[in-house]
Amino acid sequence: VTLIRREDYVAPIFWIRTVDLTFDLDPAKTLVTSKMQLERNAAVPHGPLRLHGEELNLLRVLINGESVSFRQEGHELIIDNVPDADFVLEIRNTCCPDKNTALSGLYTSGGGFFTQCEAEGFRRITYFLDRPDVMAVYTVTLRADKSRFPVLLSNGNLLDTADLDNGRHMAKWHDPFPKPSYLFALVAGDxxxxxxxxxxxxxxxxxxxxxxxxxxxxxxxxxxxxxxxxxxxxxxxxxxxxxxxxxxxxxxxxxxxxxxxxxxxxxxxxxxxxxxxxxxxxxxxxxxxxxxxxxxxxxWTGNRVTCRDWFQLSLKEGLTVFRDQEFSMDMAATPSARAVCRIQDVRALRSMQFPEDAGAMAHPVRPDVYAEINNFYTPTVYEKGSEVVRMYQTLVGREGFGKGMALYFERHDGQAVTCDDFAQAIADANPGSELSKRLDTFKRWYSQAGTPRLQARGQYDAAARTYTLSLQQVNPPSPGQPDKLPQVIPVALGLLSRDGAALPLQLDGEAQAAGTDRVLVLDSAEQSFVFVNVDSAPVPSLLRGFSAPVVLDDGLGDEELLVLLKHDSDAFNRWEASQRLALSRLLTSVRNGQPLRLDDAYLDAMRAVLRHPDLDPAFKALALQLPDEAYIAEQLTVVDPQAIHAAVTQAQEQLAAALQADWAWAFETHQVSGGYQPDPVQSGKRALTNLALSMLVLHATRSGDGVWPGRAYQRFKDATNMTDRMGALSALVQAHAALAEPALERFHAQFKGEALVIDKWFALQGRATELDGKTFARVKQLAKHSDFTLKNPNRARSLIFSLCMFNPAAFHRTDAAGYVFWAEQVLALDAINPQVAGRLARVMDRWTTLATPYRSAAREAIARVAAKAELSNDVREIIDRQLA
Ligand code: BAL
Ligand code: ZN
CATH class of the missing domain: 3.30.2010.30 (Zincin-like)
Known part of the structure; x- marks a missing residue:
């Protein structure tokens, strides 16, 4: 595969200022006429005009109305002789929407026409300078059969509509804002x-x-x-x-x-x-x-200001994820509901992005090289990118960040820019800030892959009444990056007394304490901070709100974690304490190969959370959920997915048994009354009752008691909303209760016509806990179900991804059948839709950490895929990296 490198960026030789597109829409063969006004870019040396085009039939090329000679090389249309002055280029070509199963470019779905142009789909519609730094003003005329496609849409404002001959009609759209081709869209349908x-x-x-x-x-x-x-x-x-x-x-x-x-x-x-x-x-x-x-x-963040090149993808994606996360928190309104949002975001980051950052596809937030840009719409670019933006806000404050955003738009509205431009705007709007002092160091977040390890150790000096916090950071090597430099890590923190009081935070040299919550900035490999006037040995609450995307080792033991769980004013760290109490127990069992026995200290703490009079149900549900298996795997250098699963299952069963009366209490007392609202209060109660129900059904099923499974089945039947229906169904399925079968059948019959619900039906079975190979066998069976198809990405994800990506115990089998299945599905998908196949290929990113016999079997399966001659660029790049 050809690699594209960030350092090779050159500005385009031509600009396209306006484009006038006409579509004669026909599912089998659509005719595209494109009239463009081009202009040489005076800033770069002369060269031929090279247009991108894929899977197109070229009919004619005119310059200023005259035909012109051209060459076609690979996916390029090359015109050597173009005028020096501005000129009009007219191209006519056809494409085949019906045959476009890759769903990139112009395709049909459910009898309508749709487009997807990001990142490089526009070149599958017509020949163009299909790169984000070429921004043009679009006028689009759509013509189609009126009865089949009564609605004709494109970007911008509707200028004109008219009826045409032969039952066809037209609509003309104009978008006044210059935009890159990846933002073009059309829709036609009923x-x-x-x-x-x-x-x-x-x-x-x-x-x-x-x-x-x-x-x-x-x-x-x-x-x-x-x-x-x-x-x-x-x-x-x-x-x-x-x-x-x-x-x-x-x-x-x-x-x-x-x-x-x-x-x-x-x-x-x-x-x-x-x-x-x-x-x-x-x-x-x-x-x-x-x-x-x-x-x-x-x-605004993407369209009004866009990316200069695809290496800058996080410029718009990291920033926009940050904005949507902030929006969700603001919509959640209460401090507790905000914390729940943050916890969910961090949970996702740690179970998706941390493994990516430690695996074969590890790449910086701003990658340096790619073969297929579609492979880089990743948790690193999106979610870690958002964490980087969040750190700007932490370093310059919320108001300072607002000023930075204003300056960014003042400088760059209408432009295609880089991550550096964004960083500069935030820094320049905040002179003297913690960010501006060390902007170059901060920008290592864009260039270095990998999750930094932050070690923190505190020492209390009773005589001097000082507490010294020593911070150290190490970022382990990533592919192509053996050595890393220190990064800027904002450490939000508080100190608690052993009885849970928040202690004033006064650093040595400061005249007085600055509240009980503050941010330290670590920007070197090691740094110590001395707090003075500390009355007793404190418990540190570090990285509050997850103030940096790092792995924290603070050396705290159970006793200190229990203090945080009970008293921390930071809800995120309270949740974190609950997870770490569980994690240390799970890891001990996995590492020692010993059955897990949950101790009373842990169980009592969990009971106290569940019964707590003031904590929100949504928070309780999150704190009582065990860390997921992917996250546990990340803590281990050698991963045995079956051992992890066994430990999690034991923990779940014991949590279900020991807290049985408490789960029953939680279930009974958190029922929602009144009409369905998807708000944080109601959904929190549903999350907790559904968790309680799953625990009750699990325990009952294990002990041969039919009452709770029966209640779950009744609740499943009577539910007035999908959350409760799925909650009850999932409780039955996950416990392998006998009633799971009739419930699944009933569910399928009831929602036959609802594709999105049938997706849930497949997904639930794909994610069902493994029991004696039954789940895996069922997934193989379901892959032949008449409702199943790889052609619809949602359906493919619902079954195949659920198994391979989210069900480690069913997937990683000692007989390697899971890996064989994976290889077959990747190859089958690749022939239909390379982007989706590429995603599925990612499942094997972490194969080198697997224990015997998984490791060698996984390698064999990857090699099987690699051996296929005609792989897409998407899958080839991922497989190459996995085998590198
Ligand atoms: N730009 C691709 C889809 C999204 O991130 O919104
Ligand atoms: Zn986005």
Whole structure:
């Protein structure tokens, strides 16, 4: 595969200033006519015009109305003789939307036309300078059969519509904002829209529309509400208004990503858009709110200011994830609900991004090299990128960050820029800040891969009444980066007395204490901080709110963790203490190969959390959940997935048994009354009752008692919302209760016509705890189910990814059958949809840490995939890295 390097960036030789596109839409063969105004870039040496194009049939090329000679080499159309002066280039080509199973470019889904152009899909529609630093003003004419495709949409404002001959009609759209080709979109189909007119703070009127297939309209209310809330929030928090008269959102069932931020015409995977209480869970509602917000926020962070090249992807993605996370926290409103958001984000970061950062595909937030950019839409670029943005805010303060954002837009509106430009704007808006003092060191977060290890040790001197906190950082080697330099690590902290009081924090040399909560900045390999006037040996609460994406080793034992669990004013660290108490026990059992026995100290602490009069149910549910198996695996140098699973299962069973009466109490006392609302209060109660129910059913099933399984089945049948229905069904399935089978059958029959719910049905079975190989056998069976297809990414993910990515104990088998299955599925998917296949290939990123016999079997499976001659770039790059 050809590698593309960040250091090789050169500005384009030509600019495309305007483009006039006409589409004669036909599923089998669509005719595209493109008229572009080009201009030489005076800043770079002359050269031929090289346009990108893939899977296209070229019909003609004209310059200033005259035909011109050209060459085609690989995926490039090369024109050697172009005028020096500005010129008009006209290209005509066809493409085949019906055959486009890769879902990149122009494709059909459910009888309609849709596009996905990020990152490099536009070149599958027509020949173009398909790179984000070429920004043009688009005018788009769509022509199609009126009865089959009554709705014709593209970016911007609708200029004109008309009926044509032969039952066809046309619509003409104009987007006044220059944009890169990856933000182009068109939609044509038989769709209906929920509409809402809003007046923004600036006094302007806007039309918001959510387009879906007939029958799905009632499932768009939540998305519309989320969109309105996003518009209001971005104006209030960052002064960023909606800049278009019309803002459209469209749902499509075949989609590679969650959604796409095309200018004024966001296209959504239906899984990230449609929700009703009967078909979507609380988690779905929450995810939809955050993705609708994410795409809307891209309108400024991504669209008005875009990326110069794809290495800068985190410029828009890290920043926009940060913005959507902040939005979700603000929507959650109460401090406790905010903490729950933060805990969920960090949990996801640690179970998805930390393994990536330690594995074969480890890359910096701003990568230096790629073969296929689609492989770099990763947790590192997105979630770690967001943590980096969060650290800016921590270092310059919330207000300072707002100023930095304002300066960023003042400088760069309408431009395609780099992560350095962003960093500079935040720093320049905050002279003298902790960030500006060490901007170059801070920027190592963009260039160094890997998760830094932060070691903290405290020493109390009773005579001097001082507490010395020594911090040390090490960042282990990553592929291609054997040696790392120290990074800037903001350490938010507090000190607690043993009885839980928050101690004043006064550093040596300071005249007085600065509150009980502050941020230390570590920017070298080792640094010590001396606190004075400390009355007793404190318990440190470090990295509050997870103030940096690092692995913390603070050396705290049970006794200190119990103090934090009971008293820390920082809810995140309270949760963290609960997880560490569990983790140390799980790891001891796994490392020693001994059965796990949960001790009374731990069980009493968990009981106290569960029974706590003031803690929120949502928080309790998170604190009582055990760390997930992927996160446990990350703590080990040699990973035996079966040993981890055994320990987790034992812990779960003991937690279920020892707290049985408490679970029953929690279940009975947290029932939701009144109509369904996906708000934090109700969803917190549902999370806790569903966790309690799963514990009760687990314990009952293990001890041969039928009462709770029976109640769960009844609840499953009678549930008035999907969260409770899934909760009860999942409790039965995860416990392997006898009633799981009839419940699964009933569920399938009840939701036959609801694709997104059938996805849940597959996913639940794909993620079911392994018991004597039954789960794996069932997944293989389900892969032949008449409802199953690899062609729909949601469906492929629901079954295959659930097993391979989220069910380690069912996947990692001593007979290697899981790996063989993986190889088959990667190859089958690759022939259909390389992007999705690439994602599935990632499952083996961490194969080198596996214990015998998994390791050698995994290698063999990877080699099997590698041996296939015609692999996509996507899969080839990942496999190459895994075998490097
Ligand atoms: N830009 C790709 C989809 C997203 O991150 O919003
Ligand atoms: Zn995004």
């Amino acid at each position: 769709l209906v829209a929920r509409e809402q007119r809003i007046r923004t703070r600036a006094g302007k009127d806007h039309l918001l529309q959510v387009y879906v297939r007939r029958g799905d309209l009632e499932k768009t209310e939540h998305a519309m509400n989320s969109l309105i809330a996003s518009v209001v929030w971005d104006e209030a928090r960052f002064n960023l208004p909606l800049d278009l008269e019309r803002f459209m959102v469209v749902g499509v069932s075949d989609f590679n990503m969650g959604a796409m931020e095309n200018k004024g015409l966001n296209i959504f995977n239906t899984s990230a858009l449609l929700a009703s209480p009967a078909t979507a869970t609380d988690a779905d509602f929450q995810r939809i709110e955050s993705i609708v917000a994410h795409e809307y926020f891209h309108n």
